[in-house]
Amino acid sequence: MTAMLGLNQHGGGRPLRSRPPAGLGWVGQPRLLRGIASRDLTSYAEHLGEHGPRPTLTREALLAQLDAVALAGRGGAGFSLAAKIRSLRSGPDARPVVVVNGCEGEPASAKDAALLTRVPHLVLDGALAAAAALYPDAAVYPDAALDAGRALDPGRVLIAVSSPSVAAAVQRAVAARPDSPRFQTHLLPERYITGEARALISALNGGAATPPGRRVLPSESGVGGQPTLLSNAETFAQLAYLTRVGPAGFAEVGTRREPGTTLLTVSGAVARPGVMEVALGTPLSAVAEAVGAEPARAVVIGGYHGGWLSEQTLRSGPVPISRAGLGAVGATLGAGAVMFLGVDTCALGELTRVAQWLADQSAKNCGPCAFGLPALVQDLLALNGGSAGPAGPAGAAGPVGPVGSAGLAALDRHARMVAGRGACSHPDGAVRFLSSGLAALADEVRDHQAHGGCGRPVQGDLPL
Amino acid sequence: MRTATSHEAAAVGAGSLRIDWTRCDGHGHCAALLPRAITLDDWGYPMIDAAAVGDEHLSDVKRAVSACPSLALRLER
Ligand code: SF4
Ligand code: SF4
Numbered sequence: 001m002t003a004m005l006g007l008n009q010h011g012g013g014r015p016l017r018s019r020p021p022a023g024l025g026w027v028g029q030p031r032l033l034r035g036i037a038s039r040d041l042t043s044y045a046e047h048l049g050e051h052g053p054r055p056t057l058t059r060e061a062l063l064a065q066l067d068a069v070a071l072a073g074r075g076g077a078g079f080s081l082a083a084k085i086r087s088l089r090s091g092p093d094a095r096p097v098v099v100v101n102g103c104e105g106e107p108a109s110a111k112d113a114a115l116l117t118r119v120p121h122l123v124l125d126g127a128l129a130a131a132a133a134l135y136p137d138a139a140v141y142p143d144a145a146l147d148a149g150r151a152l153d154p155g156r157v158l159i160a161v162s163s164p165s166v167a168a169a170v171q172r173a174v175a176a177r178p179d180s181p182r183f184q185t186h187l188l189p190e191r192y193i194t195g196e197a198r199a200l201i202s203a204l205n206g207g208a209a210t211p212p213g214r215r216v217l218p219s220e221s222g223v224g225g226q227p228t229l230l231s232n233a234e235t236f237a238q239l240a241y242l243t244r245v246g247p248a249g250f251a252e253v254g255t256r257r258e259p260g261t262t263l264l265t266v267s268g269a270v271a272r273p274g275v276m277e278v279a280l281g282t283p284l285s286a287v288a289e290a291v292g293a294e295p296a297r298a299v300v301i302g303g304y305h306g307g308w309l310s311e312q313t314l315r316s317g318p319v320p321i322s323r324a325g326l327g328a329v330g331a332t333l334g335a336g337a338v339m340f341l342g343v344d345t346c347a348l349g350e351l352t353r354v355a356q357w358l359a360d361q362s363a364k365n366c367g368p369c370a371f372g373l374p375a376l377v378q379d380l381l382a383l384n385g386g387s388a389g390p391a392g393p394a395g396a397a398g399p400v401g402p403v404g405s406a407g408l409a410a411l412d413r414h415a416r417m418v419a420g421r422g423a424c425s426h427p428d429g430a431v432r433f434l435s436s437g438l439a440a441l442a443d444e445v446r447d448h449q450a451h452g453g454c455g456r457p458v459q460g461d462l463p464l
Numbered sequence: 465m466r467t468a469t470s471h472e473a474a475a476v477g478a479g480s481l482r483i484d485w486t487r488c489d490g491h492g493h494c495a496a497l498l499p500r501a502i503t504l505d506d507w508g509y510p511m512i513d514a515a516a517v518g519d520e521h522l523s524d525v526k527r528a529v530s531a532c533p534s535l536a537l538r539l540e541r
Contacts, residue, residue, distance in 0.1 A: 052465035215540075366485030371507035417505040423485045 024114060027170065027290050027413040028253065030340045031261050032237045033044040036081065036118060042169070047121035054125040055243050059085075062133040067249035075101055075195070075232030076335045077303065078323050081239065085134070085220040089227040096134040097223045099230040100127045101200060102170070103162040105192035105301045105361075107463045108337035111263035112233040113166050114275040116159075120173035126236030127157040128182060129243050130229060140155045152245045157183050157221065160200055162190040175457035188356065192361035197230050199363075210226040210363040211424040232335070234263050242436060253279035258322045262336055268461035269342030271295040281325065284309075284338075293340045297347050298440050299410045301326060302334025304354055305429025310440035330436065347446050352380040357464050369427040372418035376434060379414055383407040383445065385452035411438070457462030465502035474501065479539040480511035481529075483510060488500045497528040512536070 033042055035050035056103040057065070065081035073079045088096050099124060104112045115123055135155045161167045167187040174183045186204060188194045190413075194209045201222045202207035220226025238260060242250045251259035258280040264287065271292030278287060299309040309319060313329050320326075323333050341347050346367055359373035384392065412433075419431040438445060447454045474481045481501075490508035501517040502510045519523065529537050 178511060210486075213484035213536075367488060367490050367507055367509040369484065371509075372505075375506065414506070417507075417511070419485075421485060421511075432504070 001041050012382045020253065023116065024276075025272070025273055025274055025290060026277040027282050028261075028279050030262060030285045032115065032119060032122060032256075032263065032275045033275075034232070041119045041121065042117070042173055042176075044121055044178075046118070051122065051125075051240075051244055054240065056132050056408065057129060057243055058283050059133045062129065062243070065242055065247050066239070069242060069250045070257065071235070071242060071260070072258070074191060074234035074238065074262060074322065075336065076438065077304070078333060081231060081235060082411055084219065085130070086230065087217075088134070088229060089220050095226050096131075097226045097228045098127050098131040098134065098157045099204065099223060100124075100159040100236055101159065101195060101197070101198070102166060102231055103160055103188055103195035104335075104337065105162060107357075108265060108267060108303050108338060109335050110265045111275045113163060115233050115237050115422075116161065116173075117167050117169040120170055121177070122237040122240045123233045124157070124173065124177065124183060126238070126240030126243075127159070127438070127452060128179065129235055129239060130154050130236065131157050131182070134229065152369060155182065158204060159183060160186045160188055162188045162194050162387075182244055191363075193350060193363045193424065193426060196426070199424065201228060201461075202229065205436050210365055213365075213423050227240075234336075238338060244263075247451040255281040255320070255322055255324070257324060262321065262333065264321070264336045264338050266291045266338045266340070267463050268300075268340035269345070271342050278321055278435065281320045283320055284314075285318060286332050287288050287321065287338065288339065288340065292341075294342045296340045297343045297345070297444075298341045298437075300339040300341070300433075300437075301337070302332040303337040304358060304410070304433050304462075305425070305435035306334040306337070306433060307331035308433075308440035310442075313440075325459045339462050344456060345461050346384075346444075346454050346456040347441050348380075348384055348448055348454070349456075349458035350460075350462045351434065351441065352384055353436055353458065353460075353464060354462050355430070358426075358433070362426060363424075366422040366427075368418055368421035372414055372427065373430055375414045376411065376418065376430075376442075379411040380434070382450060383411065385448045408438070408445070474512045474517040476517055476525050476539065477519050479541045481512060481525055482538050482540050483512070483518060484536045484538060487534045488532075489534050491533055493531050493533065494528045494537050498500055498524060501525075502528075 023035060026033055039046045039050055041047050063082050069338050075080055101110050102116050158168050161170060166393060167185055174180045188203045189209045193199050196211055197218055197234055198211040199209050201218055202212055204223050218228040218230050254260045261277050261279050264276045264278060266276055297311055308448045309329060309331055326333050329397045341350060355377045359377050362369045362373050364370040415435060418427045420428055444454055487529040488509060492504055492508055494510050495504050501513055505511050529539050
C-alpha cells in the first residue's frame with residue numbers, strides 16, 4: 001500500500017517512520033502496569049505477589065463498586081460497564097457468558113496485546129470476577145466438571161484474540177493458573193471488523209467474523225444465544241484492580257467524573273513510542289513530554305475511527321485525556337490510540353493512506369461501505385493533487401495544478417452517502433475520522449488545492 | 465464534510481423501514497416502487513428519506529418490502 005497512485009510519498013526511499021509501538025511506560029504511578037519493571041507478571045505467583053488474591057464479589061457488590069467509580073469500557077464506545085451488566089437478559093434459562101475482547105485490529109493500538117502478553121492475569125482475574133458475580137453457582141461449580149471441548153459451561157470465560165502470538169501468550173498464562181478450566185481461548189481472523197462486538201460473537205458462534213444484518217443485542221442473545229457480557233481486555237484489568245483496592249483506592253487518581261487510569265498507545269513523530277498508562281485527566285502535553293514528541297502539526301486520538309486535534313486546538317490550551325476533556329474539543333478517547341503527526345510530514349497524504357486502509361478493512365458485505373469508502377479514497381487522492389508522486393527525482397513530479405473546491409464537494413457528497421449505512425459502525429467511524437481530519441488540516445488542504453501539493457513527503461506517522 | 469444525514473431508516477406505522485445492508489444487492493426495485501421516499505446513491509443503493517415517508521404510505525411501503533428480491537428491505541417493529 002506504500003505505492004498508492006498519486007499520493008505523496010517520500011522521495012529518497014527513507015523507510016516510513018511508523019513501527020509497532022515498543023515500550024511500556026506511564027505518567028505518574030502505574031496501576032495495571034505496576035510491578036512490570038521488576039517482576040515477570042506472566043507468572044501467576046508473581047502476579048499474586050504484586051496484586052494479592054482475587055476477591056469474589058456478589059453481583060450487587062460488584063455493581064456498587066462499578067457505579068461508585070463509573071467504570072467505562074476501554075474498547076472504544078466508553079459505555080458504562082455497570083449498565084452493560086444490568087442490561088443482560090435474566091430469567092431461569094439465562095446463563096450469562098463473559099467474553100474478553102482482545103481483538104485489537106487497529107494498527108495504532110497495542111495496549112490490549114501488551115496487557116494480555118505482559119500482565120495477563122489481571123485481565124483473567126477481572127473476567128473471572130465478572131463471571132462469578134453474574135453466575136454465582138459457578139463459584140462453587142467444580143473446575144473438574146468443566147468440559148474442555150465445550151465453551152458454554154456455566155461460569156466459563158471466553159477470551160477472543162486475533163493475533164496468534166497473543167493467543168499463545170494467553171494460553172500459557174491460563175495453563176499456569178489453578179483455575180485454568182474456567183478459560184477458553186479463541187483465535188479469530190486478524191481483521192479490523194473482528195473486534196466489532198456482533199462480528200466477534202458471530203465468529204464465536206461458528207459463523208463469519210462479520211456483523212449480522214439484523215440488529216441483535218449481545219446482552220439479549222450473544223454466544224450460544226445466551227446473554228453475553230463482552231468487554232475489552234483493559235476493561236477487565238481495570239475491574240480486577242478495582243475489586244482489589246475498592247472504589248476509594250481506585251478514585252485516588254483521575255478526575256471526579258472519570259476516576260482511575262487509562263492505557264494509551266502512543267506512536268508517530270515521537271522518540272519513545274509505546275503503551276502508556278496515565279491518570280484520566282492528564283494533559284496531552286504531559287504525554288507528549290513523556291514520549292519525547294516532536295512539535296506536532298496535528299494529533300490523531302482515538303484511533304482510525306477517532307478524531308484529529310488541529311495545531312490550533314493543541315496551542316489553544318491543555319487538552320485533558322479523558323472522555324469529557326476530549327469531547328470538549330470534538331474528539332473521543334476511543335481505544336486510546338494517540339498519534340503525533342510531525343511538522344515534516346504531508347498530513348493530507350497520511351490521512352489518505354489511512355483512508356485506503358479503512359476501505360481495505362471493509363468486510364464488503366454492505367454496498368455503501370464496499371463502494372463508498374473506495375470512492376472517498378479516490379476523492380482524497382484527487383485532493384492530494386498528485387503533488388510529489390511516488391518516489392522520483394526531486395522536482396520531477398511537479399504540481400499538477402489547482403484542484404479547486406469541487407474536490408471537497410465530492411468528498412462531502414460521498415461522505416453523506418456512506419455515514420450510517422452499513423451493518424456495523426465501520427462506515428460511520430471512517431467518515432468521522434476523515435471529516436475530522438479534513439477540518440483539522442484545512443490550511444494544508446488549501447495548499448494542496450492551490451499548488452497541487454505541500455512539498456512534504458509522507459513519513460508514515462500514522463502507523464498501518 | 466458533514467455526517468448528519470444517515471439515510472438509514474424511516475418510521476412507518478408502528479414499525480421502522482430499514483435496509484439490511486448485508487443483503488441489499490442494489491437492485492433498486494424499492495426506489496422504483498417508492499420514488500419519493502427512496503432514491504439511489506452513486507452506486508445504486510437505496511437512500512431512505514425519512515421525511516418523505518409517513519403512515520399514509522404504509523400499503524406502498526409494504527408492497528415495496530415484499531417486492532425486494534433480496535429480503536433486504538424490512539419493516540421492523
Ligand atoms: S458496514 Fe462495512 S465493515 Fe461493516 S459489515 Fe458492512 S461492509 Fe462490513
Ligand atoms: S429492492 Fe431490496 S435489494 Fe434492491 S435496492 Fe431495494 S432494498 Fe436493496
